[in-house]
Amino acid sequence: MSVARVTFSLPESDVRELKKLAANWGTTSSGAVARLIADYRTRQLDLAMAEGYAALAMEQASEARLAFGAQAEVVLRD
Numbered sequence: 001m002s003v004a005r006v007t008f009s010l011p012e013s014d015v016r017e018l019k020k021l022a023a024n025w026g027t028t029s030s031g032a033v034a035r036l037i038a039d040y041r042t043r044q045l046d047l048a049m050a051e052g053y054a055a056l057a058m059e060q061a062s063e064a065r066l067a068f069g070a071q072a073e074v075v076l077r078d
Helices: 012-025 029-077
Strands: none
Touching (some): 012 029
């Protein structure tokens, strides 16, 4: 993995919080930022998957209603 050096400015309170996170996680400030970004990516993927599963469930429920209707016609006719 290639690493790039970046410089950015943060409010002092955010820098203190970042240093606390890094200390709690046993890493550097850069490591804490990398972990926060990785966690963000994971949450975004989880949200996208949840949305996809919800859409799939709605689609399957619609198909089930159609299938049950067709099945009821056959069963009631016999």
